[in-house]
Amino acid sequence: MARQTSKGKCNFCQAEYSKPGMTRHLETCPQRAVNATAQAEASGRQKTQKTRIVHLLVEGYYLPMYWMHLEVSAAITLGELDRFLRDIWLECCGHLSAFEIGGVRYSSSADMDDGWLSIGKSMRVRLDKVLSPGQGCSYEYDFGSTTELRLKVVSEREVAGPWKANQVKVIARNNAPSGSCDVCGKPATEICSQCMYDDKGSLCDECAKNHECGEEMLLPVVNSRGAGVCGYTGPSRAYTW
Numbered sequence: 001m002a003r004q005t006s007k008g009k010c011n012f013c014q015a016e017y018s019k020p021g022m023t024r025h026l027e028t029c030p031q032r033a034v035n036a037t038a039q040a041e042a043s044g045r046q047k048t049q050k051t052r053i054v055h056l057l058v059e060g061y062y063l064p065m066y067w068m069h070l071e072v073s074a075a076i077t078l079g080e081l082d083r084f085l086r087d088i089w090l091e092c093c094g095h096l097s098a099f100e101i102g103g104v105r106y107s108s109s110a111d112m113d114d115g116w117l118s119i120g121k122s123m124r125v126r127l128d129k130v131l132s133p134g135q136g137c138s139y140e141y142d143f144g145s146t147t148e149l150r151l152k153v154v155s156e157r158e159v160a161g162p163w164k165a166n167q168v169k170v171i172a173r174n175n176a177p178s179g180s181c182d183v184c185g186k187p188a189t190e191i192c193s194q195c196m197y198d199d200k201g202s203l204c205d206e207c208a209k210n211h212e213c214g215e216e217m218l219l220p221v222v223n224s225r226g227a228g229v230c231g232y233t234g235p236s237r238a239y240t241w
Contacts, residue, residue: 006018006065006066006174006175006177007019007175008172008173008174009173010022010025010026010029010031010032010171010172011170011171011172012026012029012031012032012035012171013029013031013032015029016175019059019064019067019174022069022172023057023069023154026055026069026171026172027154027155032171036159049160050158050159051073051074051075051158051159051160051161052073052074052128052156052157052158053071053072053073053156053157053158053159054071054073054074054076054127054128054131054153054155054156055070055154055155055156055171056069056070056071056072056151056152056153056154057070057151057154058070058085058149058150058151059149059150060147060148060149060225061148061149061150062148064150065174065177066089066174066177066223066224066225066227067173067174068170068172068173068174069170069171069172069173070084070168070170070171071168071169072167072168072169073127073164073165073166073167074126074128074156075126075127075165076126076127076166076167076168077123077124077125077126077127077166078099078106078123078124078125078127079108079111079122079124080165080166080168081127081168082097082099082108082123082139084168085097085139085149086141087235088170088224088235089149089224089225089226089235090141090142090147090225090226090232091226091232092142092226092229092230092231092232092233093142093230093231095141095142095143095144095230096108096109096142096143097139097140097141097142098119098120098139098140099137099138099139099151100137100138100139100140101130101137102130102135102137104120104121104130105119105121106120106121106122106123106125106130107119107121107123108123110122110123111123111124128156131151131153133153133155133156134152134153135152135153136150136153137150137152138150138151139151141226142229142230144230145229145230147225147226149225173223174223175223176223177223179202179221180202181202181203181207182201182202182207183203183204183207184204184206184207186206186207187204188202188203188204188221189203189204189208189220190202190203190204190205190211190218190221191203191219191220191221192211192213192217192228193218193219193228193229193230194213195213195217201213201228202221203218219231219233220233220234222235
């Protein structure tokens with residue numbers, strides 16, 4: 001799949017921006033401020049304590065047209081963030097995964113007790129203990145057909161109101177990339193998981209029927225970084241954004 005520039009939509013005001021423009025917009029989005037004020041007023045009546053929230057940017061390492069802006073509690077663990085990334089973008093066959101932060105590896109295998117060789121530290125560590133504003137890290141899912149991501153802490157703020165420790169909110173994400181069939185030029189609906197590594201293999205429904213690699217190599221076009229990789233067919237549960 002060829003690299004593409006991308007735009008995305010802010011989930012607060014529904015405005016559309018480029019990826020760098022979205023980062024700047026979210027810092028000053030009027031509707032985001034209105035939402036925060038309304039939440040603070042409601043929590044004031046409920047005498048709710050404030051919560052530290054982290055703004056994360058997540059993007060594909062080699063396919064940066066896939067990106068998301070997230071809000072998470074500073075108390076979320078890397079393991080909980082790992083489960084979210086799997087659910088929305090990556091999960092196909094229960095592969096291992098790992099974060100690399102400041103030269104330290106935090107691996108899903110470290111939390112297993114079923115005989116797997118443990119490599120790296122446990123993911124049962126709070127996000128705010130290992131990352132701070134401006135700091136970034138890398139993430140890998142599946143150490144065979146590896147999908148690599150980059151994460152960066154854009155900012156941190158306090159909000160009032162109820163917020164579950166493991167809750168993740170998608171506050172903006174890329175629009176679905178528009179690809180065309182490599183054979184006829186119609187909108188692509190399938191990706192060949194073999195041909196994609198040669199920067200080709202996007203197919204429409206009709207051309208997919210005659211693709212030389214066979215039907216077993218085809219995966220659906222989805223708006224996720226895992227598109228076309230291993231057995232990934234889309235989010236493992238419904239998300240709204």
